[in-house]
Amino acid sequence: xxxxxxxxxxxSRKQGTxxxxxxxxDRGLGYFWPASHQQIYQELGKMAVExxxxxxxxxxxxxxxxxxxRVTGNGRKSLIAWLATPVDMPAVKDPLLIKLFAGxxxxxxxxxxxxxxxxxxxxxILSRYRSIEKQYFDNPDALPATSQFIYMTLLRGxxxxxxxxxxxxxxxxxxxxxAHNAS
Amino acid sequence: xxxxxxxxxxxSRKQGTxxxxxxxxDRGLGYFWPASHQQIYQELGKMAVExxxxxxxxxxxxxxxxxxxRVTGNGRKSLIAWLATPVDMPAVKDPLLIKLFAGxxxxxxxxxxxxxxxxxxxxxILSRYRSIEKQYFDNPDALPATSQFIYMTLLRGxxxxxxxxxxxxxxxxxxxxxAHNAS
DNA sequence: TATGCATATACAAATAGTTGCATATAGGAT
DNA sequence: ATCCTATATGCAACTATTTGTATATGCATA
Numbered sequence: 001x002x003x004x005x006x007x008x009x010x011x012s013r014k015q016g017t018x019x020x021x022x023x024x025x026d027r028g029l030g031y032f033w034p035a036s037h038q039q040i041y042q043e044l045g046k047m048a049v050e051x052x053x054x055x056x057x058x059x060x061x062x063x064x065x066x067x068x069x070r071v072t073g074n075g076r077k078s079l080i081a082w083l084a085t086p087v088d089m090p091a092v093k094d095p096l097l098i099k100l101f102a103g104x105x106x107x108x109x110x111x112x113x114x115x116x117x118x119x120x121x122x123x124x125i126l127s128r129y130r131s132i133e134k135q136y137f138d139n140p141d142a143l144p145a146t147s148q149f150i151y152m153t154l155l156r157g158x159x160x161x162x163x164x165x166x167x168x169x170x171x172x173x174x175x176x177x178x179a180h181n182a183s
Numbered sequence: 184x185x186x187x188x189x190x191x192x193x194x195s196r197k198q199g200t201x202x203x204x205x206x207x208x209d210r211g212l213g214y215f216w217p218a219s220h221q222q223i224y225q226e227l228g229k230m231a232v233e234x235x236x237x238x239x240x241x242x243x244x245x246x247x248x249x250x251x252x253r254v255t256g257n258g259r260k261s262l263i264a265w266l267a268t269p270v271d272m273p274a275v276k277d278p279l280l281i282k283l284f285a286g287x288x289x290x291x292x293x294x295x296x297x298x299x300x301x302x303x304x305x306x307x308i309l310s311r312y313r314s315i316e317k318q319y320f321d322n323p324d325a326l327p328a329t330s331q332f333i334y335m336t337l338l339r340g341x342x343x344x345x346x347x348x349x350x351x352x353x354x355x356x357x358x359x360x361x362a363h364n365a366s
Numbered sequence: 367t368a369t370g371c372a373t374a375t376a377c378a379a380a381t382a383g384t385t386g387c388a389t390a391t392a393g394g395a396t
Numbered sequence: 397a398t399c400c401t402a403t404a405t406g407c408a409a410c411t412a413t414t415t416g417t418a419t420a421t422g423c424a425t426a
Contacts, residue, residue, distance in 0.1 A: 001412075002278040009285040019374050032280035039413065041375065064374045064420070083289045086297060087278040089304055095185040095270040097215035097339060102192040103332035106266045114269060121272055145361065149286035152354050156280060163346030171335050178328065184382075202404050222383065224405065246391065247404045369426075377418080384411070395400075 015070040108178035126161040198253040291361035309344040
């Protein structure tokens with residue numbers, strides 16, 4: 001439901017094609033509002049019908065024509081209005097916790113492997129966040145406000161991933177104990 | 184996609200009606216796999232067709248008949264198989280972060296209010312988790328394994344909510360500064 | 367030479383999830 | 397009297413998201 005707002009934010013910063021936005025989503029807004037290119041194309045299409053965005057078609061020799069989207073006055077108004085209305089906290093939805101909840105139904109080692117696998121992914125994401133921090137936000141106070149806001153979202157990722165790691169360590173200890181007692 | 188597995192877990196512990204499961208979801212599995220009663224009824228219906236669960240109809244005078252569901256051998260097998268296959272880490276999907284990302288488009292005070300609102304909700308959830316911890320998991324080592332696994336999922340909630348609070352405090356400081364500088 | 371990737375958009379089908387409504391009764395609160 | 401809550405299930409419509417496919421080209425890699 002917020003995809004359109006994410007798209008309005010993206011297009012507010014810089015106009016662009018669906019393709020470009022889809023790519024940018026892999027490094028920016030997509031960290032907290034993921035969307036596939038199909039979804040983005042569809043949503044941009046609907047938003048154009050509703051006059052929240054408009055596009056200019058640019059022909060290219062030997063390639064499909066680009067549609068360069070921009071936010072309309074209408075779109076901007078709608079974005080500002082949304083930014084001022086309360087949003088829900090996201091619900092937790094994590095299959096790993098279902099597995100853990102039913103942990104007594106399978107060997108502890110199976111869960112241990114799964115925790116380790118998740119931990120490896122988590123560590124990779126955390127280190128990616130940290131290298132972004134080092135590269136772009138080394139001295140955050142010196143940055144323009146726009147970037148400092150973005151830094152706050154990055155900090156969210158870092159805090160959450162660290163907390164996840166701490167919890168996973170605790171779970172590991174417990175599972176190792178379980179595996180040991182079972183043998 | 185994992186709703187059916189959550190339902191199999193729930194019914195593995197204790198057979199019951201869709202209504203009962205829907206209620207239990209508000210305190211148990213629903214913390215990490217939320218589902219409405221409509222969704223639960225529909226999914227149980229499909230699962231019955233696929234012979235993962237079976238039900239017994241119990242007539243009641245002056246009330247609609249109950250359907251008491253239980254897991255079939257097939258269902259149990261399918262659950263065990265799922266428990267042993269890797270699952271994805273959930274994607275982050277948080278509209279508040281979209282707002283923060285676009286924070287320079289609205290007054291800092293608007294965001295401050297929103298952060299405070301979320302913080303109040305977060306605090307309430309955290310304190311609920313803590314009272315559950317005090318009530319049921321005061322001495323976790325003494326509990327049966329089944330309960331200890333459930334305790335691990337509770338710890339996930341507590342860790343995540345604490346991390347959220349710490350981050351929110353950081354964001355508050357930043358926003359207060361922004362609000363101050365703007366005036 | 368074949369495979370895959372980058373560019374650029376889009377339809378179609380399926381699954382997942384939300385929202386609103388409908389039925390039926392009984393007890394408690396206003 | 398009226399409204400709300402609990403019990404118990406379900407249909408229908410809609411929105412959101414995923415998955416698979418199609419088109420068309422050029423470049424790089426194996």
